[in-house]
Amino acid sequence: MKKTPKVELYTFFYKKAPVIIDQALYIPVMAGNALSNAALEMQGDDTGDHISSKNSYYSELTGTYWVWKNTIQDIVGVVHYRRFLTQQAEPLPYRFKRMLYYLVGIHYKRYGLIYTKDVRKFKHAVLSENEIIDLLNEYDVILPTKRKLKYTVRKHYQRYHNEKDLELLQSIIQEKYSDYSIAFEQMLASKRMYANNMFVMKRPDFDRLMAWLFDLLFEFESRIQLAEYQEYQERVIGFIAERLLNVWFEKEQPRIKELPVIYFKHFKFTN
Numbered sequence: 001m002k003k004t005p006k007v008e009l010y011t012f013f014y015k016k017a018p019v020i021i022d023q024a025l026y027i028p029v030m031a032g033n034a035l036s037n038a039a040l041e042m043q044g045d046d047t048g049d050h051i052s053s054k055n056s057y058y059s060e061l062t063g064t065y066w067v068w069k070n071t072i073q074d075i076v077g078v079v080h081y082r083r084f085l086t087q088q089a090e091p092l093p094y095r096f097k098r099m100l101y102y103l104v105g106i107h108y109k110r111y112g113l114i115y116t117k118d119v120r121k122f123k124h125a126v127l128s129e130n131e132i133i134d135l136l137n138e139y140d141v142i143l144p145t146k147r148k149l150k151y152t153v154r155k156h157y158q159r160y161h162n163e164k165d166l167e168l169l170q171s172i173i174q175e176k177y178s179d180y181s182i183a184f185e186q187m188l189a190s191k192r193m194y195a196n197n198m199f200v201m202k203r204p205d206f207d208r209l210m211a212w213l214f215d216l217l218f219e220f221e222s223r224i225q226l227a228e229y230q231e232y233q234e235r236v237i238g239f240i241a242e243r244l245l246n247v248w249f250e251k252e253q254p255r256i257k258e259l260p261v262i263y264f265k266h267f268k269f270t271n
Contacts, residue, residue, distance in 0.1 A: 005074035007129050009200065012063040013081045014055070016040060020119055020264060021084065025129050028081070031055055031063035057226055059238030060197055061217070068210040075136060077200030082264040085142060085200070087135075088125040090114055090260065112145030114262045122262050132200055140254035142200040144261045146192040153243065154188035161239055165224075169240060172219050173247070177212070183251035187243060194246050196261070197238065205254065213244055 011021065012031040016038045019028050030036055032055025033044025045066035046052035055062040064078050079085065116122050127142070135142055149156050157166055166188065173184050187193075201209070217237055229236045249256065 005133060007075040007077075007132055008071065008073045009077035009079055009127075009132075010063060010067050010071075011079050011081055011084075012060040013040070013042065014060070017081050018119075020082065020123055021126055026079070026126075029063050029066065031060050031066075054221075054237070056234050057221070057229070057237045058217070058241075059235045061238055061241050064197065064210070065214060068206070068214075072203075074203055075132060075200065076203055076206050077132070077142070077198075079198050080196065083196060083198065084126040084262045084264075085144065085198070085259045086114070086122075086125045086262050087127055087131050087259055091121075111148040112258075112260050114260055115265050116262065117265065119264060122264070125262060127200070127259065135257050136200070136202060138255070139257040140201065140205060141249070142257045142259060143194050143249070144196060144198050145258045147195045149191045149193060151191065152188065153190055153193050153246070156193075157239075157243070161233060161236070162229075165220075165236065165240060166243075168223060169216075169220060169243070172216060172223070176216065176219065180247055180251050183247045186250050187246045190246075193242070194249065195242055197241055197245065198261070199245070201254075209245075209248055212248060213241060216244055217241060 007025060009026050011019075011026045011028045013028060014031050015036075019042070028042040030038070030040055030042055030044045032052055034046040034050075034052035035055055036044075044052065045055075045063045047070065048066070049069035050062070050066050051058065052062050052066070058065075060078070060080065067076065067078065114122070132142065151159065154166065157163065170181075170184060173180050217240065220240055221237060224236070226236075
């Protein structure tokens with residue numbers, strides 16, 4: 001008899017907020033718990049082997065690191081407290097609303113996202129355990145739909161962040177993982193990108209990805225002056241991680257299933 005795989009998805013919080021999905025499948029974790037004053041009844045990312053105190057710079061990646069170092073399962077995923085993957089069709093009224101995005105010029109920004117305030121209507125549409133198992137019998141990884149950008153990834157980063165970050169990252173990749181250099185250039189030239197550091201994958205692939213990712217992130221961190229990054233830019237390592245994940249998928253070419261993301265922009269609980 002075939003063993004049912006153990007599946008766990010970790011929902012990362014960074015502040016006090018409602019736990020929308022309370023299924024056993026979705027495990028809430030306070031990312032940056034070492035820095036948090038919120039007394040929440042959920043797992044923190046500051047036990048065992050952790051980098052919780054780096055959350056200001058790593059964002060949800062402190063939670064991802066904790067999952068990597070302190071949990072064991074067959075299939076693992078990471079999502080956000082208000083962003084969840086779905087395989088369900090978008091309701092018709094929302095599809096009509098999406099057509100209006102083109103008229104107001106926000107279709108790029110909202111591509112692949114289902115924005116809603118209605119928790120009760122949509123919480124049952126989040127990806128289920130059976131759906132995950134079925135999908136990963138056919139694919140290697142489940143990712144959010146690639147976001148569409150107005151510019152290339154390189155130009156987008158240059159507009160909103162410090163372009164020297166990319167130069168440094170490129171040199172580090174060339175030094176440590178030169179076989180990923182072409183994938184890095186391809187990532188920068190693309191106008192599409194997997195965002196939010198979200199994914200679901202089999203544990204062996206997750207371990208390989210995490211070892212590669214954090215080796216590069218720690219090296220990048222060691223070569224910059226974190227004090228120079230303030231306010232929004234303080235999350236520099238999280239921004240870099242998003243780009244690196246795209247490099248890894250470009251180079252490794254796993255079988256990818258892209259799914260829309262339900263984005264609970266605000267919380268509204270209706271009957």
